[in-house]
Amino acid sequence: MIEKIHLSILREIARGGSLTAAAGSLNLTQSALSHTMKKLERQCNINLWLKDGRNIRLTEAGSYLLEQANRLLPQFERIDDTLRQFADNEKGSLGVGMECHPCYQWLLKVVQPFLAQSPGVDIDVKQRFQFGGMAALFNYDIDLLITPDPINKESIVFEPVFPYELVLVVSQHSKLNGLSQITPAQLSDQVLLTYPVETARLDIFQQFLLPAQCMPKLHKTLEATDIILQMVAANRGVAAMPKWLALEYANSLPIHLIRLGNSGIHKHIYVGYRKQEKLNKHIQTFITLAKSSGAALPAEV
Amino acid sequence: MIEKIHLSILREIARGGSLTAAAGSLNLTQSALSHTMKKLERQCNINLWLKDGRNIRLTEAGSYLLEQANRLLPQFERIDDTLRQFADNEKGSLGVGMECHPCYQWLLKVVQPFLAQSPGVDIDVKQRFQFGGMAALFNYDIDLLITPDPINKESIVFEPVFPYELVLVVSQHSKLNGLSQITPAQLSDQVLLTYPVETARLDIFQQFLLPAQCMPKLHKTLEATDIILQMVAANRGVAAMPKWLALEYANSLPIHLIRLGNSGIHKHIYVGYRKQEKLNKHIQTFITLAKSSGAALPAEV
DNA sequence: TCTCATGTATGAGAATTATTCATTTATAAA
DNA sequence: TTTATAAATGAATAATTCTCATACATGAGA
Structure with a gap:
């Protein structure tokens, strides 16, 4: 079975022109690459290249595999990047549920600075719940519930905003x-x-x-x-x-x-979230912004 | 760095609902999968799932990776399939060079049965060569040269057809x-x-x-x-x-x-090919068909 | 509330795989 | 020829993956 390493080796051979060069850029020895690829060739019963003098000439199967390498490896590299973003908390999404009709206009005032502050984090707002907002929070349909009527439950935390x-x-x-x-x-x-x-x-x-x-x-x-x-x-x-x-x-x-x-x-507007996510950076960012948003609202005529 | 195995494990977890089930279908132990994924989580400093009771609940990063798995793994499987076709000699392409103007009509009589017999093999015909047909054969621009004038060269074999x-x-x-x-x-x-x-x-x-x-x-x-x-x-x-x-x-x-x-x-029509490809099944198939094509041509008015 | 069943996490040792080192083989260039 | 360069290969070693045994957590049922 084809593994990522096979694709990497092939791509480096194409870049460097030789196994030895490829070994250098992969921080391995020429021998290691030779063994690895020979093993694949034996398993699949194909030749990926023929020795042409002291150069390597890819066979059709080899060229095909090189094409695939040039197509797939960049995708792996993108995944690595994206995972790094997740690790740095730069990436994610926040499902916001609303049980408070007039709050929509207020929500917009919170969402805007949130999106500006966390460029990698998407916000999705839901307003209709088959079994109510609490159930949606419980079932991970949403991550935050905005409501004027908090319900006292063990695993859900409500904060007045x-x-x-x-x-x-x-x-x-x-x-x-x-x-x-x-x-x-x-x-x-x-x-x-x-x-x-x-x-x-x-x-x-x-x-x-x-x-x-x-x-x-x-x-x-x-x-x-x-x-x-x-x-x-x-x-x-x-x-x-x-x-x-x-x-x-x-x-x-x-x-x-x-x-x-x-x-x-x-009354108070409350934001509820699952207790276990108390440390979730995005949720806390949202709540901080939500609390400070009160000051920006008109107070008197 | 993300490897294929990580994607496979994630996909099997999604299929089977648990690490244990995934271990079964991957012919590994639950322990092996747990170790492998934990190692990735440590390397990348991310969580791919959280234990929700005795179930696994993918995190956002985990869901993202699962999406990628469902996208990339089928591509690997296709590559494996295609490589198998190469191994079975069902896949390939034959570059045919022509140094014999009137032979084109004859070539069509050979190409047709060849394509029927080898559905995975493509034929490409070239008629113009910058440095002549022999050079093209030598440089792997073509695999076969059809000519009435064979040139005696060490590494090229000509067979009268x-x-x-x-x-x-x-x-x-x-x-x-x-x-x-x-x-x-x-x-x-x-x-x-x-x-x-x-x-x-x-x-x-x-x-x-x-x-x-x-x-x-x-x-x-x-x-x-x-x-x-x-x-x-x-x-x-x-x-x-x-x-x-x-x-x-x-x-x-x-x-x-x-x-x-x-x-x-x-005169004779000759088919030339690189000596080292004497065992190439497609080339031999082509030559066999070429030889038998003579019988199908009109002999007298 | 106490088992029991089920599922994940983890440390240590075993098994497997990958890698290197030392050579051989092949070939192009000097 | 000789020399230099590159790939292939076998054996030994290094590294890793995997398993086993076990701990831990949780939900279901007596």
Whole structure:
């Protein structure tokens, strides 16, 4: 069976013109190469070269093998290089899972500096999970889970990345415009716009409406943050979202932000990862960037 | 440095799901594989897999290497196959050189059965040589030389392949039509058509005209046999060529064949090859086919 | 929670393979 | 011829790979 060494020897013979020269560049003796190749010739029952005077003339089989050597050996060399990159932690990929709809825009602010800082590392973002984000993390479908709702589990670590306040966004043409805070009952005649996830995962329901046993007049769901805010601006409904996110649009759209209840709903974004990967350089880099990203977000109008 | 064995082990792990299974299919022990891979991991300072319970979970570097294994190993297997074909003499190529213009049509009759008999062997025909056919044979530009004029040389063997008679071809409208033989002097008022090679290599000159110190009225050269014979048929000149070749056209063109001199000019086609390749199966196959091809040629009108 | 079964890691010694050294053979050049 | 250069080869040695025995880790089942 052909081995890498056979290809290497053949390539060096072609480069140097003789076995002796090849032996020099491979740091072996002429004898070693001769033995190695003769053994192959015996095993395969072929001649790779004929002696033409004191030179070597490749046979057809030999020329064929040389071609293959020139094709395959560079590939091995590339593999060695790439492996070195893995060793230096310059190479890799990070699967990021998102269980937090509005966080997408924030994620972009983290991904950008990450990619700049780690040129060899690719980031892949997943937003849909058959069995939920935790399962995806567990099954190695993703390496990081971004969520506002961490679940306490032995083998998964969650780190809070930044705090935010959930606020109500209304149109400046709404009768609610100008309010500084709001009660659940005041939403009873409003159309509530949310992302299309189960109510159980919407804090506006869990922490605000349901405890007060209130419901909005209508509940509509929309995929895109931009569209939700366009709808709000057009006074077609109200929406609850992170304050920092609403603030990003506050200058360009006629919207007004209102605190939910007396003291507001305060949450954290968490990043979760498998405990055993605590030392993974890419994961820690990501988390560091994520934490510092909070400072870059708009704080007030 | 990555070796083939590392790729093989990784591929078998992926196939069998465990080191132990891989060891089985590679006819080695689990211990051997573990040692081999650990050594690579130490050399490269990478982890290729992590133990996940009692299973193996490839790291990114490991997955990368597995991809490469699935890509490269089949190529090695193809090389092994091809080498086996070379060993079985099923694979190769034969460079055939031609120093005999009219032989081209005969060559086709040999090449066809050869290609059918040796499906893995390619034939390449060359007709122009910078330093002559012998030099080409010597320099391994070709493996076989087909010529009517063998040169006695130590390292080249020539074998006669079939005998032929050189005849004069004239138009049925020529005043020479009907003659059964001809003298050199009778060509003095004729236009002689030949292939464009030096007169020294034209037997009609060397063996017929020059010994009698005669010359044709005019000497014109043409590349193609078909055109020469069309010209002859139109009574625009006469030509000397192998009798068997002229006979191939005798039914379709108004031509007449005349013996040169009393007893005719008798020649042989020779096939030459390098002495050291006496045992080359393809060369011997070719020569056998060449010899038997003589029988298939037209003998008389 | 304690076996039992299964799978990987590892050290030491055995087995195998690769490499070198010393020669031989062949050939081109001086 | 002689000399120099290059490949092939046999025997001895060096290096490596592989196996054996065993430790370690984990999941399943009593």
